[in-house]
Amino acid sequence: MRLKLSSTQIAWRAAQDIADGAYVNLGIGIPELVARFQPPGRQAIFHTENGILNFGEAPAAGAEDWDLINAGKKAVTLRPGAAFFHHADSFAMVRGGHLDVAILGAYQVAENGDLANWSTGPKGVPAVGGAMDLVHGAKRVAVITEHVTREGAPKLVERCTLPLTGVECVTRVYTSLAVIDIEGGHFMLREKLAGLSFDDLQAQTGARLHLAGPVADLTVPEL
Amino acid sequence: MRLKLSSTQIAWRAAQDIADGAYVNLGIGIPELVARFQPPGRQAIFHTENGILNFGEAPAAGAEDWDLINAGKKAVTLRPGAAFFHHADSFAMVRGGHLDVAILGAYQVAENGDLANWSTGPKGVPAVGGAMDLVHGAKRVAVITEHVTREGAPKLVERCTLPLTGVECVTRVYTSLAVIDIEGGHFMLREKLAGLSFDDLQAQTGARLHLAGPVADLTVPEL
């Protein structure tokens, strides 16, 4: 009975929900791991906001073309059927509703779907990148996150206290403990770790968890 | 002493004002003739709103590619350094202020620069094409026109009575009798046919002609 999923395992779980042929944008960091775990027989097409569709894995060390990078500034390769385009066309894909899925990280997610993931407050240098665009337009906006902060505070909350990235935009949250949909202003629990009671999970969640039918076990492989 | 210039001669006169390397859009019909009369040593780059920069003359009969046409649906050829682009990029060139000159035909031009050139009234099928876009954005919007209608009515007027194409957009008018600038809400006479008196010209003009310095003779070759 594990205590919680690793980031890699959360990414694995998120990958199971991506259909063959889906157009997907993966946020910088943990969400990028999702690309590694596409189920057999499925092949998503990955979009990076700096102007590539259908990029693939990192090249071998030393073989990088540093003009061929993803939004995280990591070197990538191309798959057959790739395309380059400029930034306005790239964000037309985003805001025009052409992406099937965008998966982002989060500082906080509220039960109404509000997301905070770009700023921890007025200290330091603010930076937003493409997150505020990505939360609008993708047909499905999902979040990958630890269920609680390093200090144990809930990341799933009634209302975000950190500066918002977008309003009512998140529809599914993959955490280290559970899979939760956001519907009608509520957190709907779909899956949780088998060894974790509902009450334990609720205690680590900053807003009420709702049930609609049975809750499945959240099962992932060792990774 | 000629009575008036032919359309071809008006086009010749308009061509003399186009600088080497200028980006130019020529309206369908008489304005298209301007391209034939570029002075020696000058080479303008012609834009057609359906997506070509740097197109050239018509191909030989039988050698047409009917996907390679101008806005008047006439077959054209390409010059070295041509480019294709889609309609939104094409009109970005127009409205973004990137064209140096647009030359259009006119039903009426008013002394404040208003232009009417797309509709003669509610009868028939209305059609506007790119004219309303072209009058905005080009650094210089010029008109080529007969000085009066076939019935002898003035086409240069105090206020247009026909439906407008654009407001305060025309800055120079090349007519069959004169070259007239529009400045500060006035027709400023720059050139007139040598055999034509100011009073005769004024009598054929529907708004007051102003003078600022000497009026040059409007001289064109036999064509």
Next chain:
Amino acid sequence: MDKTIGSPARAVAGIGDGASVMIGGFGGAGSPIELIHALIDRYLATGHPTGLTVINNNAGNGHVGLAALIEAGMVRKLICSFPRSADPVVFTELYLAGKIELELVAQGTLAERIRAGGAGIPAFYTPTAYGTELAKGKQIAEFDGRPYVQERWLKADFALVKAHRGDTLGNLTYHAAARNFGPLMCMAAATTIVQVSELVAPGAIDPEAVITPGIFVQGVVEVPEPAQEEVLNRSQARYPEMTSCA
């Protein structure tokens, strides 16, 4: 994933009564004749689809393609900038008889509205048409001392587009000025169906040369040696004789 569709007939099978349909082309350049004719074939066989709203720069020419679609009585409303042509008799007669609705839009505004529809921009401001009949009823706003007209995005249920090469993922290139509205309409329709002269495998089109990335395309049908509207009209073709490749 393979977006290939076997025939124009199958490609247009999902277009229902009352649908809005963007049709590529500027005059004859880029007009997807085979897709349009497949749609008329279906209407003549089944009585559907009818009551269409069509978005195109023009209103058809002669008796093929868009003109034939209008002539068949399938089009309720046309949104276009220039409903004149060498042979505009089909649209003209229906329009003057009050049997077809016309929304006239300046050409650059039409292009930008379609791009806006594809790019998630619900409205924008343009200097075009300020002070003219075409701005009537539209919001006016001043920016930096100059007046502008607010225009809304334009989307459609379907787009029928003609491209040159396409791969099975929907990546497209175009031929010459047949590009025109194609890349914009691909962006702005819920379902974009493209006829290509040559269908190739992913990887056969240089990623630098792709004009329409496949994300904007839902179906690709190969039509080798497609008809060209201008050529058809110069040979005085008419739709029923000019059969589609369905």
Next chain:
Amino acid sequence: MDKTIGSPARAVAGIGDGASVMIGGFGGAGSPIELIHALIDRYLATGHPTGLTVINNNAGNGHVGLAALIEAGMVRKLICSFPRSADPVVFTELYLAGKIELELVAQGTLAERIRAGGAGIPAFYTPTAYGTELAKGKQIAEFDGRPYVQERWLKADFALVKAHRGDTLGNLTYHAAARNFGPLMCMAAATTIVQVSELVAPGAIDPEAVITPGIFVQGVVEVPEPAQEEVLNRSQARYPEMTSCA
């Protein structure tokens, strides 16, 4: 007409104090290192230009290119979406000391504002940033029941862009994801200066392959084998040692 300029130094000679300058690139991809360094060279030699407003997606990385421009003290204000990098020390220190102004713009909005500047669209509406700090003070309007933020166009006095091939008329192609903001910035600046790896004669670039048509470009300077920002930073280069090709 020939838009060729002989050297980066001559290409940037017209940029004056207080100018707004769009600089292409996303991270290191597409950063016009030689043009930027020529501008710093000039500043070190003459004290000008200074007080620049720079528009770029980022805020530079390490001590070359944009970071070096900022480090030299030439930049008054930066308009960008993501002023973080592997080595952001130059911008970070100045910003936290209050010595450089920052206008933070969501990345897609930044791109669209630049395109709007180039396309003559003074304002547009976007869902991006609605309900966030970045929408503060901006007009909100509802379309089809959903709220949107009004954003204004962004133009500049100059654009410095890196392309791959260019002809003497200014027609350009790019390399891979170094395309990013380049085509947009070319449209939105009064004077666009482009460094190309290979300068060719008109006709050498296929008209179908042109990404930026020459109408958007005022000057082209050939910089064969240009430096790449990421590569420079991985070798820990710093501006004064990394000389420009001026």
